[in-house]
Amino acid sequence: MPCGHNGAAAFYVSPAAAQETAPTDSSSTTASGFNAPTAPNRTNLTYLDLTAGVGYSTNPFFEFNGSNGSAFGRASARGVHSWGNDRGRTSITGFVEGTTYFNDYGVKSIFQVTGDTQQKLSETVTAFGSLGFSGDLSGQLGNRFLYTPGQIIVPDPSLPPTPIPVQDPTLFSFTGRQYQLYGQAGASIRTSLRSSVTVSGGAQHLFYTDKLLDDYTTVFGTAAYSHQLSQRTSIGVSVGAHHTNYNRSSDSATIVNAAVTARLLLSESWDANGSLGVSFSSFDRLTGNGHSTNLSFDGSVCHTSPTERFCGRVARYMESQSQNSLVTTNSIGVNWFKILDDKQSVQLAANYIHYSSDFRILTDLKSNYFNLAGSYSRKIGNRLSGGVDLSVRKLAQTGPDPDVDFSGSLFVRYRLGDL
Numbered sequence: 001m002p003c004g005h006n007g008a009a010a011f012y013v014s015p016a017a018a019q020e021t022a023p024t025d026s027s028s029t030t031a032s033g034f035n036a037p038t039a040p041n042r043t044n045l046t047y048l049d050l051t052a053g054v055g056y057s058t059n060p061f062f063e064f065n066g067s068n069g070s071a072f073g074r075a076s077a078r079g080v081h082s083w084g085n086d087r088g089r090t091s092i093t094g095f096v097e098g099t100t101y102f103n104d105y106g107v108k109s110i111f112q113v114t115g116d117t118q119q120k121l122s123e124t125v126t127a128f129g130s131l132g133f134s135g136d137l138s139g140q141l142g143n144r145f146l147y148t149p150g151q152i153i154v155p156d157p158s159l160p161p162t163p164i165p166v167q168d169p170t171l172f173s174f175t176g177r178q179y180q181l182y183g184q185a186g187a188s189i190r191t192s193l194r195s196s197v198t199v200s201g202g203a204q205h206l207f208y209t210d211k212l213l214d215d216y217t218t219v220f221g222t223a224a225y226s227h228q229l230s231q232r233t234s235i236g237v238s239v240g241a242h243h244t245n246y247n248r249s250s251d252s253a254t255i256v257n258a259a260v261t262a263r264l265l266l267s268e269s270w271d272a273n274g275s276l277g278v279s280f281s282s283f284d285r286l287t288g289n290g291h292s293t294n295l296s297f298d299g300s301v302c303h304t305s306p307t308e309r310f311c312g313r314v315a316r317y318m319e320s321q322s323q324n325s326l327v328t329t330n331s332i333g334v335n336w337f338k339i340l341d342d343k344q345s346v347q348l349a350a351n352y353i354h355y356s357s358d359f360r361i362l363t364d365l366k367s368n369y370f371n372l373a374g375s376y377s378r379k380i381g382n383r384l385s386g387g388v389d390l391s392v393r394k395l396a397q398t399g400p401d402p403d404v405d406f407s408g409s410l411f412v413r414y415r416l417g418d419l
Helices: none
Strands: 044-057 070-085 088-101 106-121 125-137 176-189 195-208 216-228 232-246 252-267 270-285 287-304 308-321 323-338 344-357 367-380 385-395 405-415
Touching: 070 405, 088 323, 195 308, 216 252, 232 308, 252 287, 270 308, 287 323
Parallel strands: none
Antiparallel strands: 044 070, 044 405, 070 088, 088 106, 106 125, 125 176, 176 195, 195 216, 216 232, 232 252, 252 270, 270 287, 287 308, 308 323, 323 344, 344 367, 367 385, 385 405
16 A cells, blocks of 8 residues: 555555556556556557446455355446656556445445656656555455556666555455545656665555544655666665554554665566565554564566566565554565467466554454456457456454455456557
């Protein structure tokens, strides 16, 4: 989730947070959090994908009563508008979905709107920013493939990746409805032919419909230095901090993370990124204060070709979440996208995430979330396509566990605008 995590913070990639891995354009991302292989870059791109489908889910909202399955009808729209030139690119994307469950669930909706920009202000300064608003229900937004072919902006290898907000499922994402508003801005400054400095800052606000969960606001900032050792290798350091205040109390939390970073181009199609650091956290609340030190890291290995994209990631980090808690998150994920031919494509994603609360907040609550998802799509014409989505989700936690959610659907999709 957007908490300003970078450096040693995580990039957990569930099917379908629609993450941007800066400095790429958001219209090129898949639901599993990486950029899809695409045709050559376009200066401008505008389209709207309209999708309708039917399916069945055994437990879409992770309930406990044992009779939670329902057939459903689903309609969604995803739009992209991007424009740019040789000095930068800006994009706006939107996704909205409504699902009618043919039992007592009724009509449910989820949505996500994002805007991203990257502009080269001079030969040495590149500015970037992002803004987003989303509404999720029981982690459903993270169980969608939001694949849209788009463009990839090739980053300057002498500049570190720009810090981005991270949209992980939080420990409380699976409890009712959650809304999230975030924004950030920053700049990468080239200090020499081989070195650069990146600074960024921003804020996010999360709020819930469940009265037992605290709404909260987090402000964050990051500074990073990168030095290019060779055409293929860069190393650096980063320091990030975020501070959280809760709406219904005077409680607050502060986390500072320091890390060493590395970036390696293994070949023309393979790259690796990693960081290793230490997080220092403190929590001030009416019932007492606490401090801790924790290991943090993230690493990824990715392969990109004109017809394929594969990424594997592992991460560990700490963040403040609802109910005045500090949560340590460990995650691992594998994501794959493949264009089979001029008509067919397939996507697969497998992710595991483990949450544990620090300082025995929430009686040392532990939770595990597993997700496996796949999507197949085939073109029927220039603008019409059809396919199938399949997924399985499992949530295991301290105390009783909800039933596993198996979900499958058939869909048709029609594109308006640019192909």
